[in-house]
Amino acid sequence: MAYSSQVLDHYENPRNVGSLDKTDPNVGTGMVGAPACGDVLKLQIKVNAESGIIEEAKFRTFGCGSAIASSSLVTEWVRGKTLDEALEIRNADIATELSLPPVKIHCSVLAEDAIKAAIEDYKKKRAANHQPAAGATGSGEPL
Amino acid sequence: MKKPIYMDYHATTPVDPRVLDAMLPYFTGKFGNAASRSHSFGWEAKEAVDKARRQIAELIGATPEEIIFTSGATESDNLAIKGVAEMYAERGDHIITVATEHKAVLDASKKLQKRGFQLTYLPVLPTGLIDLDQLREAITGRTILISVMHANNEIGVLQPIREIGRIARERGVLFHTDATQSVGKVPVDAGLDHIDLMSLSGHKMYGPKGIGALYVRRKNPRVQITAQMDGGGHERGMRSGTLNVTGIVGLGEACAICRQEMAAESLRLAALRDRLKDRILTRLDEVYINGSLEHRLPSNLNLSFAYVEGESLLMGIKDVAVSSGSACTSATLEPSYVLKALGVGDELAHTSIRFGLGRFNTAEEVDYVADHVIEAVQRLRELSPLYELAKEGVDLKKVHWAAN
Numbered sequence: 357m358a359y360s361s362q363v364l365d366h367y368e369n370p371r372n373v374g375s376l377d378k379t380d381p382n383v384g385t386g387m388v389g390a391p392a393c394g395d396v397l398k399l400q401i402k403v404n405a406e407s408g409i410i411e412e413a414k415f416r417t418f419g420c421g422s423a424i425a426s427s428s429l430v431t432e433w434v435r436g437k438t439l440d441e442a443l444e445i446r447n448a449d450i451a452t453e454l455s456l457p458p459v460k461i462h463c464s465v466l467a468e469d470a471i472k473a474a475i476e477d478y479k480k481k482r483a484a485n486h487q488p489a490a491g492a493t494g495s496g497e498p499l
Numbered sequence: 500m501k502k503p504i505y506m507d508y509h510a511t512t513p514v515d516p517r518v519l520d521a522m523l524p525y526f527t528g529k530f531g532n533a534a535s536r537s538h539s540f541g542w543e544a545k546e547a548v549d550k551a552r553r554q555i556a557e558l559i560g561a562t563p564e565e566i567i568f569t570s571g572a573t574e575s576d577n578l579a580i581k582g583v584a585e586m587y588a589e590r591g592d593h594i595i596t597v598a599t600e601h602k603a604v605l606d607a608s609k610k611l612q613k614r615g616f617q618l619t620y621l622p623v624l625p626t627g628l629i630d631l632d633q634l635r636e637a638i639t640g641r642t643i644l645i646s647v648m649h650a651n652n653e654i655g656v657l658q659p660i661r662e663i664g665r666i667a668r669e670r671g672v673l674f675h676t677d678a679t680q681s682v683g684k685v686p687v688d689a690g691l692d693h694i695d696l697m698s699l700s701g702h703k704m705y706g707p708k709g710i711g712a713l714y715v716r717r718k719n720p721r722v723q724i725t726a727q728m729d730g731g732g733h734e735r736g737m738r739s740g741t742l743n744v745t746g747i748v749g750l751g752e753a754c755a756i757c758r759q760e761m762a763a764e765s766l767r768l769a770a771l772r773d774r775l776k777d778r779i780l781t782r783l784d785e786v787y788i789n790g791s792l793e794h795r796l797p798s799n800l801n802l803s804f805a806y807v808e809g810e811s812l813l814m815g816i817k818d819v820a821v822s823s824g825s826a827c828t829s830a831t832l833e834p835s836y837v838l839k840a841l842g843v844g845d846e847l848a849h850t851s852i853r854f855g856l857g858r859f860n861t862a863e864e865v866d867y868v869a870d871h872v873i874e875a876v877q878r879l880r881e882l883s884p885l886y887e888l889a890k891e892g893v894d895l896k897k898v899h900w901a902a903n
Contacts, residue, residue, distance in 0.1 A: 359814070367814055373882055390900035391846035391885055394808055394834065398884035416884035420810040424882065 359421055360455035366425035371432050374414045376400040381485055384478025388469045395419035395463065397427045399470035401434060401442075403478055410434050410442060415470075422460040426450050426467035439475050503818040504864045508703075508798060508857030509652050509680060510822060514749065515705035515858070521752040522707065525745045533742045534733065544744045551751025558754040559678075559697065560688030561714050567734045568747055571711035572679040575698035576603040576646075578713055578738065579675045582724030583644045583696070584611050587673070591641035593617040595672075597629055597658075598840040600648050604677055608646070617641070625842050627656035627790035635666060644673045650681035653837040653853055654790035655799025657681065664693025673722060679703055679711075683757030684796055685765060689714055695722050701746060705858060706753030710746030713738075768856050769797035771865050775854060776800055778869035783876055785889075789838055789851060800854040803838075803847040804872075806886035807879040812852060815875030819868050822853045846885075846895070 359367070375398075376383045383402050389395040396419065402412040413431040417424045429450060434442045450456075450464035505513075514522075525547060533548045535541025552563035569575045584594065596608050598620045605620075612618045619637045621629050629647065638645075645667045647658050660676050667674035675696035678687050682697075683704035689697060697714040701707050715737065716722045730739025757764075780786055785805040804812060809823035834848035843851075854868070880886040885895060 367811070370882060375887065387884065391849070391895060392844070392900070394845075394849040396884055396900075398887075416882055416887055418806060418883045418885045419808050421814045423808075424811060 362454045363421055363425040363456070366428040366454070367421045370415075370424060370428040372412075372414050372428065372435075373416065375416065376402050376412065376414050381481050382478075384474040384476070384481065386470045386473025386475070386477060388473055389419070389423075389466050391418065395423050395466055397423060397466050397470045399427060399430065399467075399474045401474045401478060403439065408438050410437055410439070419463065419466075420460070422454065422456055422463040423466065425454050426456075426463045427470065429453060430467045430471055434471060439478070442471055443475060445471055500861075500863055500867060503820050504860075504868060505820045505857075506860060506864070506868055507820045507822050507853075507855050508860075509655070509853065509855035511702045511708065512705045512857055513859065514702075514707055515753060515756060517756060518706055518749050518752045522745045522749045525748050529744075531744070533744055534731065544742075547744060547748050548742055551747045551754075554751035554755040554758075555699075555712055558687075558758045559682060559699070559714060560690045560692075562717065564735075565689070565714050565717050567713045567715055567737050568742060568750075569711045569713055569738055570709055570743075571702070572601075572677065572698045572700035573603040573711075575700070575711050575713040576601065576675075576677055577607045578724060578727050579696040579698060579715075580604065580607045580644065580646055581611065581727055582737070583673055583675070583722075584616055585725035586723050587643040591643040593619070593639055593641040594644045594646065595619045595621060595634065595637050595642060596646040597621045597623065597648065599623050599627065599651055599653075599656075599837045600646070601652055601677055601679070604646055604648065621647075623840050626794065627651060627654050627837075627841055628794060629658060629663075631659065631662055631666065634663065638666075638670050638672060642670070642672050644675060646675040646677070648677040648680075649687060650678070650684070650796045650799075651790070651837060652680050653835060654801045654841070655680070655796035655855075656790040657685065657794045657796065659794075660687075660694065661692045667695070668693045673720075680796065683754060683761060684798060686761070689716065695720070696724075701750040701753060704753050704757055707746050707749040710743055710750045712750065764858065765797045768860075771856050771860060771862060772797060772800050772854075774862060775856070775865045775869050776802075778866065779872060782873045786876075787843075787847060789843055790841060798856040800856075801851060802854070803843065803851045804876050805847060805850055806883045806889060807850050807876050809850055809852055811879055812850075812872070812875055815879060816868070816871045819871060821855070821868075823851065 378385045385400045387398045398416045400414045401410045404411050413434050415427040415431050417427045447464040447468040531540030531544035533544040552566045555566050556563045664674050673695045677698045679700045682699040695716045701710040787803040789801040838848040
């Protein structure tokens with residue numbers, strides 16, 4: 357299969373590869389997919405508790421080039437966004453940006469799911485620590 | 500060293516220049532129809548076809564009359580299985596084959612199942628080999644055909660065809676083998692191996708595409724098949740259609756070369772294959788060989804690289820032509836059914852790569868491929884959340900994965 361230049365670029369120069377400390381209360385971790393299906397995406401976000409803005413994002417992905425590119429791309433996209441803004445990222449935007457063919461749309465769906473899962477994990481942690489989840493309900497709007 | 504490097508010889512092979520030289524005159528000057536009996540153009544073509552029949556027969560321990568030309572192994576498999584089923588339908592309705600067969604055999608079998616035939620698909624052991632006792636037990640009084648491939652196209656595992664042939668002969672059941680991947684690579688002998696029908700293909704052994712043959716035994720027993728195509732009654736009525744003389748000449752020459760060079764070539768390829776395997780296995784951990792290494796084509800290596808998805812690995816070695824057992828490009832995300840039949844888990848099946856070495860590979864190429872694979876696997880493992888978890892000591896089998 358021929359890959360788009362965007363996919364090749366992310367595959368060859370993946371952005372923000374790595375891991376954040378998952379025990380840090382400001383870090384949310386999302387892991388979606390399954391090894392048996394051939395795709396596992398792990399996305400981590402670090403949220404500024406004051407501003408509610410995603411300051412850092414890291415990923416690791418087991419999957420085809422399109423899955424790697426989709427996760428690499430979303431680490432770029434979520435940075436600097438509030439949680440609500442990040443939740444607005446749609447798989448169709450990812451697929452369009454990377455020119456994914458129809459058989460690879462599921463990679464963009466997984467990337468969207470990974471964002472949601474990471475944000476949910478972050479909110480759960482905040483709730484467990486009895487602190488309002490930054491950016492969840494109007495507080496911590498972008499400055 | 501020329502790039503890209505081709506290491507996918509199970510998919511197809513280039514035509515050997517000596518084969519091409521033999522073919523060329525039959526495109527232009529010697530263009531006759533081998534069925535033309537009334538002039539020298541026809542006689543010349545028939546002579547060339549007869550020579551090719553002898554060359555093929557000599558390679559597989561057959562007589563020239565037992566060679567039926569087809570368009571390739573897919574047609575040969577269909578002709579053998581459907582042709583026997585139709586011809587012997589009154590004697591029985593049961594056919595035995597194996598879960599790891601090529602799609603040409605499996606889908607022809609499924610078609611017969613829809614027409615009312617009973618099919619047994621034998622499982623394989625983790626080595627990829629069938630259990631001969633299971634085969635014996637599967638044979639009933641209604642069994643008319645056993646179809647077991649010689650070498651598997653994905654993992655190169657060689658089934659014990661001589662024993663299978665002996666069992667079939669003892670029980671009075673016909674034995675077909677799809678020997679597409681093995682003819683010309685390892686010895687196959689229709690007589691010694693008790694083979695009744697055998698499929699083979701030109702382009703897997705340095706001949707041209709679009710030509711193949713079906714060996715059909717003429718004596719002890721005399722095997723008959725129902726033609727699947729109606730027409731001029733060529734090939735003893737079993738396969739109509741004007742003979743592809745250039746292709747046939749090419750297939751014949753390819754067989755003659757294989758017969759001459761097989762012994763030396765298989766030793767050379769086994770050494771290259773082991774060089775590739777050893778270089779990769781000494782530098783990477785958690786690499787698994789799929790299927791028996793002992794009962795295997797000398798030219799095949801099929802490896803699973805844990806925690807690295809196959810298609811992404813292919814992308815990382817883009818000037819190397821190999822193939823992946825992971826079919827991530829399909830909508831179903833189904834990994835190889837052959838690896839599944841071996842009991843390889845889906846997660847490891849998704850990480851498999853098939854290396855198929857061949858006549859024109861060199862040691863320098865093997866080293867280049869090994870080094871690039873190692874480098875790509877290391878890079879992709881750095882990217883892999885599964886490798887990270889495994890290194891933390893997490894048992895991936897115990898993780899509850901959200902279905903996607």
